[in-house]
Amino acid sequence: xxxxxxxxxxxxxxxxxxxxxxxxxxxxxxxxxxxxxxxxxxxxxxxxxxxxxxxxxxxxxxxxxxxxxxxxxxxxxxxxxxxxxxxxxxxxxxxxxxxxxxxxxxxxxxxxxxxxxxxxxxxxxxxxxxxxxxxxxxxxxxxxxxxxxxxxxxxxxxxxxxxxxxxxxxxxxxxxxxxxxxxxxxxxxxxxxxxxxxxxxxxxxxxxxxxxxxxxxxxxxxxxxxxxxxxxxxxxxxxxxxxxxxxxxxxxxxxxxxxxxxxxxxxxxxxxxxxxxxxxxxxxxxxxxxxxxxxxxxxxxxxxxxxxxxxxxxxxxxxxxxxxxxxxxxxxxxxxxxxxxxxxxxxxxxxxxxxxxxxxxxxxxxxxxxxxxxxxxxxxxxxxxxxxxxxxxxxxxxxxxxxxxxxxxxxxxxxxxxxxxx
Numbered sequence: 423x424x425x426x427x428x429x430x431x432x433x434x435x436x437x438x439x440x441x442x443x444x445x446x447x448x449x450x451x452x453x454x455x456x457x458x459x460x461x462x463x464x465x466x467x468x469x470x471x472x473x474x475x476x477x478x479x480x481x482x483x484x485x486x487x488x489x490x491x492x493x494x495x496x497x498x499x500x501x502x503x504x505x506x507x508x509x510x511x512x513x514x515x516x517x518x519x520x521x522x523x524x525x526x527x528x529x530x531x532x533x534x535x536x537x538x539x540x541x542x543x544x545x546x547x548x549x550x551x552x553x554x555x556x557x558x559x560x561x562x563x564x565x566x567x568x569x570x571x572x573x574x575x576x577x578x579x580x581x582x583x584x585x586x587x588x589x590x591x592x593x594x595x596x597x598x599x600x601x602x603x604x605x606x607x608x609x610x611x612x613x614x615x616x617x618x619x620x621x622x623x624x625x626x627x628x629x630x631x632x633x634x635x636x637x638x639x640x641x642x643x644x645x646x647x648x649x650x651x652x653x654x655x656x657x658x659x660x661x662x663x664x665x666x667x668x669x670x671x672x673x674x675x676x677x678x679x680x681x682x683x684x685x686x687x688x689x690x691x692x693x694x695x696x697x698x699x700x701x702x703x704x705x706x707x708x709x710x711x712x713x714x715x716x717x718x719x720x721x722x723x724x725x726x727x728x729x730x731x732x733x734x735x736x737x738x739x740x741x742x743x744x745x746x747x748x749x750x751x752x753x754x755x756x757x758x759x760x761x762x763x764x765x766x767x768x769x770x771x772x773x774x775x776x777x778x779x780x781x782x783x784x785x786x787x788x789x790x791x792x793x794x795x796x797x798x799x800x801x802x803x804x805x806x807x808x809x810x811x812x813x814x815x816x817x818x819x820x821x822x823x824x825x826x827x828x829x830x831x832x833x834x835x836x837x838x839x840x841x842x843x844x
Contacts, residue, residue, distance in 0.1 A: 429533060429639040431471045435478065438470065439530040440612065442481060445470075447517035449478050450487065451524045453506050454514035458491050460501035469526035469609060469640040479504060487513055521670040523617045526609035529641050531723060534611045534620075538726045541605040541682050543647065544577040548600050556600040560589055561768045561802070563758050573753040574600060579708055579731040581690075581748075584757035586736045587803030591651065591688050593757065594732040598649030598684035604629055605682045606642040614721045617671040618663065625650050625679050648683035652676050654692040658703060665718050678713070680729045690735040691742055697735075701747035704731070708750040759800045762789060769805040773825065776809045781825045788830045808833040 432438045435445060445468075452467050453459055461475040468475065482488045487510035491503040506514060529537075553571055573580045574597045582590040609621045621643050631644040652660070656676075664673040677685050691697045707713040707727035716722045735742060739754055748754075760768060766785055773780045793800050809825075811833035816823040 429529075429537070429642070431637065431639050432474055433471070435474060435481075438474065438527065439533060440527060442478070444612075444615070445478055445527060446482055446485075446487070447513065447520070448524070448527060449475075449482065450506065450510055450514035451517050451522075453488070453504070454511060454518075455524055458503045458505040460494050460503050462501050467525065471640070482510065485509075519670075521617055523610070523619070523669065523671040525619075526641055528610040528612040528617055529608040529639075531611055531613050531725075534608060535726060537606060537608075537642070538681055538728055541603070542577070542726075542728050543601070543682050543730060544728070546601055546603045546647075548574045552600045552602065553597070557593070557596045559771075560592055560596060561760065561764050561771070562593075563761070563764065566593075566755075566757075569753070569755045570597060573597070573755065574730065576752055577728070577730055578752040579733070579750065580753040580755060581733045581735065581739060581742075581751045582755050582757050583735045583737065583739060585759050585799055585801065587801035588757050588759055589802050590734040590757050591686065594684065594686040594688075594734055595649055595651070597730065597732070598647065598686075601647040601683070603647060604632060604644050605647055606638075607645055607679075607681075608642055613723055614717055614719065616717050616719070618674050619671060620674045620679065622674075622679050625676070646683075648680050649686065650676055650680035650683065651686040651688055653688040656687065656693050658695050658699060661703060663715050663717065672717070675715075677729070677731075678715075678725060681726065682728055684730045684732060686732045686734060688734045690733040691737040697737075697742040698744065698747060701743040701750070705747065705750055760802050761800075762793075765789060765793075765800050765802075765805070768802050772805040772809050775806075776813060776823075778809060778812070778823055778825050784825050784827055784830065787827065788834075792834055804837055807837060811836055 435442050438445065448468060449464055452464060456463065456467070461472055461479055464479075465472045465475045479488060486507055488504045489507050491505050494500040494503050548571065550567070550571060553567065553574060557567070557570075570593065582593060584590060607621050607626055610617055610619045612618075626643065626645045626648055629644055629646045631638070661675050661677060663675060665671075666673070687700070690700075693700065708731065711727050712724045713727045714722055714724055733742075733751065739748055742748070766782065766789065769785045770780050770782070792798065808830060812825070812829045813823045815829060815832055
């Protein structure tokens, strides 16, 4: 596991990269919400060392924004508690008018860019053993691993295409899970005096920090490389910064939160906007390695575009965009429908997950009748789907769930199977 050169905890206000006036405003908002609080309590919320918080309290005392309220406990070594004065509460309310963000202190855009490049996904090498471990729960067609490995190591862009239900999304997730490095994300960043909230506990998986990195700037969170999946709900507007008019701060877009990891655009071609529109939006990021974002003030700024972008689609490549756009997608991997042997292997694994006794002959006969005779397309999603229907039917019939020709035939009536094209 690799670690990267990193920012050490700031020892002074100047070393935070933020102005004292900004930090004082943030502390005022924290104290306005928390009431009487110690420097250690402020440190816990603002994610800055206690030493820096004491410097801020000293400045705020000189400005008559806070006043001491005595020791926290009877222990003479305990912290002094502080509360806002009337002037301090006025500062807090004025700071709230600018932005209602209350939380960890942000990092600067320069810090964010430097750290993103240090922990670039291109710095981590994926070997065959790692990819095999992350895909061991999947039944892969012959030759697929030889294509996935170079794609994962590229850190660029991949198109997985083929019939629905054959594991394209699962493949994309497995590629993401093959990465093992610890990366660091800020709680928030400051751009042009505007707060952009970045860390997202719903998308970023916090991990244990390597022992060598324990004494680091607490404004950063140790995470696994993220795997962020967006589906048919994705719109072009969601690729821009989201500004909350009431709270007066921004939320980073999904693809920005995937920095250093994998961004999966699932069901590509099913969004309300045309596939070509998405490719046009990403021509510069995919080609140049940076994206351009805009604040509501009109200020534009660049951020690294450092991630493995996986487009997963049921459509053929030439249906998704023109040649110039498709050229920016470096790997195009066809994910075929399962062969007879693969289908049976998938079915056996599904039986183990559901808890049904495996009966190979029943499934072989079913495959012959359902897919060969009827000339329908196989799907890796069918086995699990069929078994769930069998379990539901047996509950209704008040009988033990089992794999029988009759129950399979009953379940198959609910399967939407496509005819093979001539």
